[in-house]
Amino acid sequence: MDLILKRNLEHQTIPIERLCSIFSNVGIQKPMKSIENPIIDIKSPYLYQNIKRLQEDLPSNMQGTSQNEADYLNIDIKMETGTGKTYVYTKAIYELNKLYGFKKFIVAVPSLAIKAGTANFMKIQSNINHFKNVCGYKTEIKLRTVESIKTKKGSKRYVPNSIRDFVTSSNLQRNTIEVLLVNMQHLKESKNGVLVRDDYDSHIEGYYRPIDAISATRPIFLIDEPHRFSRENATFKFIEEQVKPQLIIRFGATFPSKFIGRGRNRVEVKDYQNLIYDLNIHKAFEQNLIKGIAKEHVESPDNEEEVFKILTMKKGEFVRFQKTELNEQGQAIKTTKELKTHDSLTLLSPKLSGITIDGILATKVNLSNGEEKFTGDVFFADVFATSYVRESIRLAIKRHFETERENFKRKFKIKTLALFFIDDIHSYRDNDMKEPYLKNIFEEELRGKLDEEINKCNIFELEYREYLEESLANITETHAGYFSQDNVSTEEEIEKEVNTILFDKERLLSLVDKNGKTNTTRFIFSKWTLKEGWDNPNIFTIAKLRSSGSDNSKLQEIGRGLRLPVDETGNRIENETFTLNYIVDFTEKDFVKKLEEEIYGETSFEQRVLTSEQIEKIATNKGLSKEEVLIDLMGKGFISFDREIKTDKLQEFINEYPEIFNKLDKNRVRDRNVDKNKKVAIRKENYLKLKDLWEQLNEKYYLHFDTIADEVLISIVSDVITEDLITTTVRRTKRETSEMVQGELIFNVTLDSIDISDDDTLNYGTFLKVVAENTNISIPLIHTGIVRASKLKKIENAFFTKDTVRSFSVYFKQRIYDELLKIYSYKKLPNTTVHPTELTEENGNPRDFVKTSAYLGVNERKGTPLENYLYDTILFDSEIEENNINENISSVEVYGKIPKRTMQIPFIDGSTYSPDFMYVIKDKEGKPTINLVVESKGVNKKQDLRGIEDHKIEAANKLFDMVKEVGINDEYGGQTKLEDIGDVLRRKGISVTYTRQTNNEKLLEIINDLIESE
Template identity: 90%
Template sequence: MELILKRNLEHQTIPIERLCSIFSNVGIQKSMNSIENPIIDIASPYLYQNIKRVQEDLPSNMQGVSQKEADYLNIDIKMETGTGKTYVYTKAIYELNKLYGFKKFIIAVPSLAIKAGTANFMKAKSNVNHFKNVCGYKTEIKLRTVESIKTKKGKKKYVPNSIRDFVTSSNLQRNTIEVLLVNMQHLKESKNGVLVREDYDSHIEGYFRPIDGISATRPIMIIDEPHRFSRDNATFKFIEEQVKPQMIIRFGATFPSEFIGRGKNRVEVKDYQNLIYDLNIHKAFENNLIKGVAKEHVESPDNKEEVFKILEMKKGEFVRFQKTELNEQGQTIKTTKELKTHDSLSLLSPKLSGITIDGILATKVILSNGEEKFTGDVFFADVFATSYVRESIRLALKRHFETERENFKRKFKIKTLALFFIDDIHSYRDNDMKEPYLKNIFEEELSKKLEEEIDKCNISEEEYQKYLGESLANINETHAGYFSQDNVSTEEEIEKEVNTILFDKEKLLSLVHKDGKANTTRFIFSKWTLKEGWDNPNIFTIAKLRSSGSDNSKLQEIGRGLRLPVDETGNRIENETFMLNYIVDFTEKDFVKKLEEEIYGETAFEQKVLTPEQIEKIATNKGLSKEQVLIDLMGKGFISFDREIKHDKIQEFMTEYPEIFNKLDKNRVRDRNLDKTREVAIRKENYWKLKSLWEQLNEKYYLHFDKINDNVLIEVVSDVITEDLINKTVRRTKRETSEMVQGELIFNVTLDTIDSSYDDTLSYGAFLKAIAESTNLSIPLIHAGIVKASKLKKIENAFFTSDTVRSFSIYFKQRIYDELLKIYSYRKLPNTTVHPTELTEENGNPRDFVKTSAYLGVKERKGTPLDTYLYDTILYDSEIEENNINENISSVEVYGKIPKRTLQIPFIDGSTYSPDFMYVVRDKNGQPTINLVVESKGVKKTQEIREIEDDKINAATKLFGKIKINENQGKYGKDTSLREFQEVLKDKQIKVHYVRQTNNENILDIINDLIQRN
């Protein structure tokens, strides 16, 4: 399989556009030396004006234009792990070359794993073709990697070809871009360092030290994972003083910190320098650009949080145990104790009474209860000395197979992977030092789990059953590992594993090998070596069989599995919500709390006073007056008398009123240990009454657009130009003069503007082509629109600039939106399957429980729902939803909330939309023939619904007007059997009604009105 890249994802396009736009009207001088990059005028005031301009949407604490004394320009781009940083900086290289002629780039990475991932991405044939054929770049990246060199005594030492080719490549060769990939180990002073040694028997362009030749090219340097390259470490100083790039672009999810002030005033701040884009973790979760996270840890049998680990042993003499427990403050406490043969484990804990040590071997302890423990093993304090590691593996496998079964049912399957972090290579790899107990435990548990999953397969899961059987028959092929020691291993099997994990992502993602045999490798083991920079989109479970410590960034820990998955065709799956199962050590039971703190620390809450709009929103949702809301909030201590927000209670305030804050959906980051009892059962007898409606609602439809008349498009082009939506680019200047007036020195300041558009003027042909590429309009049509506009206003040559192209694209899309509203319709996709869904299995039968109960709502109301309700639990998001669920309406045969993100109705702006409720209602004759879909809006009246939402509701009305379901669906009584019910379903069809409901509209009134009209 090949991974298929997508071209115009907004979160990846914006940073590239911003990066390129900062050079607008900045002097970029052609180099006189053929090996050099063009030279940026980093003193240009336009450069820093442009940076300030693109920072306008950043939080105030992240804004700031920095003109430090360094001889280079620094630009920062913040993108969360899993959102495509490598793609963005690769495309940025192409774009900077295309627009400004930059040809020499260096990518600095912190580790070999990241280096391998970057090289694999840039060399992949499918990716090369993407940038060439899909993006239309005429150039090709020549990737050169810096590797360590080994020379034998007496042999000549030659400068590595990769460095020589990078340096000597001429900027006259317009069809290539030179990229040098180097890991930080080479970016330092070292006697035998490949970049700095002076004893080569040849030179490059007169330079005997490779680093001097590299510096002479005036490179642009890209730093991946900047938190590993803090400005005060030796690597960064080497970059500044020896590489001497003219520009450094730092791409990362995490940036290093620096301290400002002294003593009590000393504060830690992030080291941002000219940050131009911030795709933080909050935005990534909120916009569904990454997986959600469901944390879980194994709880002890008696809920006492303590475990014991065997640190070491000496044959026949002693075993050293380490006890780990949490104190009342939640702090981790560790103590050690040595025991000898025949000692009781009660010396470790009274709960281990009755268990003694029968024997101590080189790496194994034999206990009197029949258990065998190995060096590194961890166990609970109970009568069985239950292995904590084994229980964690069982939990990880449980979550893995839950996910894998669902992913295998898809039309285009998703290979499901799991990643295990362990603390000792010898517990996994076969070796002479000790028995690989962890590998043995894993294979034992996996074998049992595979047998269990095979038995669960029904007649429709024959293919999955075969895949599981292949796994069981060849257990050793299901897992692989990568450890730092593997980098020097010469064993063929180990090298094969490493190559698959590091270099051949596509192979790991494939369900079958090239020879047609099942590819069952899907469990990866590592000793925290696979960290920043390495990830795999189909990691759905991460199990930490070791604690990484409390100082690590929680965002970095989960980063290996956040990327959205790809299916067997190589397509990235969007518009769905996926979860990363994260199994942690019990000492990290508060992982979710710390992760949330880090998420909200990234997006610091800056609001000081509650706004009238927020008060109005709470009043609307709660059905209270604004005065009552203020009294309630003051009573809870959330605000003061003058509406000032009390920040010591801000988290509590945000949790209770997420609708008025930019609060992350709690279901995107979950703690399964707290939510583990929250399974929502489907009342199957009620589902059968909704079956026909549910299946019709889940039919797949696509958007169809009638052709827009060319005259309309020409008119839009002309309007965008003539209505002065696009202005000439102007720059402000400030002129300061002084003069003596009657013996007093007077300062005068004159503000002026300079029309600088001419610096960026395009030829008319190039301008037309650029507009065509950004709007997908034909060149003749654009020309006709400009001609029409020119008859209404004079168009200066200064109009035809790159800035105009960007502005035109924005305003054109805004104007064409209104035209698309007039010409779209919905058409049914042929030959598609409805099942499985959130409520049904692949065979169409209802599930026992809702697949993801969180989709029904984040709030829960205790008590038993009405008999006619579809579920056994009441979950909701707003007050209007709660009222609808609790409304007892005698004419309703059955009703239920529609799980969020299930009925994803496509809309013209690329987004999707899903309604809230579905009802089957009895008509005037008492027959359940009326089918209703309701969209509930928490506003007082229809006029308050935002325009874009109103357009989406109209779209849903248009779609539901096409849906027909069986008229005889309801002609049965409560005693009618399923078979009898299915027999009465005939082909005659009626429509599905769709209504929107506001806070002023009662669902009873809506339904009664509908009955009267039918």
């Protein structure tokens, strides 16, 4: 599977355009030597005028132009992790070459893992084709990597070819761009450093030190992950003094800090220099460019937050335990204690009374209660029988399968991955030092969970059942690891795992391998080797089986899993909201709070005076008068007498009154431990009024498709080929079309001609086989369609390529989607039960409390709900939901928010969607006979809903129409008496109206229109 890159995403296009516009009216001199870049007039006043103009939309604390004393220009571009930073700086290289002729670029990264990811991105053929065929660049990047060299004593030392080729490439070669990829370990003075040693037996352009030759090219220098390249460290000084680039461009989500001022005035600020673009995490969440985050940790049953870890042991002598607990300030305090044979574990905690140490082996402790504990084991005192690590793994596996099952149901499946961070390679890799207990625990828990998930599969999940059974049969194939020590390993299996994780992202994302075998590898284990730079779009769960400490950036920690996922066709899914499950150590229980502090530390706050609207909102929520609110806020020091917000109290003010500021939507960053503890009572008298409607909504339905005729499939194959959606001619077609993602047409692209290389061409039989695998259409039908197309246009042999397969698959599935819209229907699942549900027990009686209150919403409004509301608490996810809950409409008998995951209506693209509210409404005679289901959408008008949203509205109406028909047939045994239909529908409660509500639509008007139409 190839990942399909998008060309014109706004958040990626803007920084490139800004970067290139910096040189408007700036003198760029032709190079004096054939090996060097054009020369930028660093002193040009236009440079800094252009930069200042580009900063107008940035917060004031991020503005400011600065010119170094050194002879280079620094430009900063801030992009949150997961938003396509590598794509942006790669495309920027192409664009700078195209516009200004720059040919020599250096990309510096902080680690080998990031280096591998960057190299893979620039070298993979599908990406090269994207920049060439889709973006229209006539040049191609020649990637050279700097590697360490090993020479035998007495042998000649030659300058590495990668460096020689980079330097000597002439700027007269118009069709190539030279990119030198280097990790920071090489950017320093070192006796045997590959770049700085001067004892080579040859020179480059007269230079014996490679770094001098590189400097002579006047390179453009790009820094990835700039927070690792502080201006104060030796690496950055080496870049300035030895590489001597004309231009340094720093691309990153996090930038280094610096201190300004002295004494009490000394403050820490981010070290931005000529920042021209700021895509921070707040904006990334708002624009739905990354996944949301749901943090969770394993809790002690009695809330005594202390854990024990076996650090080490010596056979027959002692065991060293480490105790970790939180003090009153929430800080983790660690203490150690050694115990000997026959010692009581009460020396560690009174809760371990009655347990003594019976024996101490090399890596195992035998306890008097019959249990065994190993070096590295972590456990709560009060759940000693089950280790803390095991509980964390169990929780992570549970969240993984919740997500995987939903992703597998989709029309275009998503391979779901999980990442585990651990602190000891020997706990995972087989070794002679100790038993790999962590791997053993994981496989034990995974086996049990696979058995459970297999048993849950119904008759419509046969394919998923096969996937799970293959996983169970070959459990070792489901997981893989990458650790820094693996780089020196000679074991074939370990090398295979490393290559899969670092270099072959596409293989990791595929559900089947190139031979058609099921690919079940989806659990990745690593230390912090993969903490920065490396990521994978389909990571949905990250489990930290160790604490990372308080100094690490929370934004960096979650960055491995923030990228939006891709489906099995390689398409990035942009029209949905996804969540990253984040399992942390209990010592990081306040992770969400610290993450929010970091987010808002990165987000400038420009408001200076509290508005009347904000005061009114606080007054309404608190049940106070405006005067009382002002007195309260002044008393807390949040505002002055003239309502001016005091900056020294700003963060505290925001934390206490998030609802009046532009706070992050709590749906995007939430704490599951807090959510699940919230108890929301069900008003049982109101439930009884909704009972019929609720039970109907919890009936189970499935999608049914009529068969698409073979003739239709053949015509689609022929049409896709003959309509020039795929072209291999030398001309460049100007045809505009729309790309298909998850069955939705979302943006226009210009399809350029495809230059064919010999490596891409497939023989006809192979072409048919690969197309069949990608489309699930039989080879004879595809062949017949191609033959039909060949009678309408000439098809050259060069047409049959990998690129054609990919393009054909995209447009074929677009046409199939259109056909599926015509032939699908809903059918009721036989022999299913309604109860239990989120609101009811197995016997159908209402619960005392909602089973999972988080499904009602992550925001809470204080106060008592209206009497006819189903619950005693106001929980909501959006402003439109909050308004609906608080709107008092006299014609509404009873209403309630539908818990998420209750009514999941399946759609033809494999996704599901759920309405938000249910209402029982009084008719014109005042009788509660009208049932209404509402889906609230946070857009201003229905025209803002995308095409797929309209299709889903039609699907919901189709479902409710089917429910109505089923109810009538059930009542009359299939015989419909028209004069009695109305009575039947009302008596059985099966007549339901479904509608969507946008921000500009008042619920009262919707309900009144419905009453009038009855």
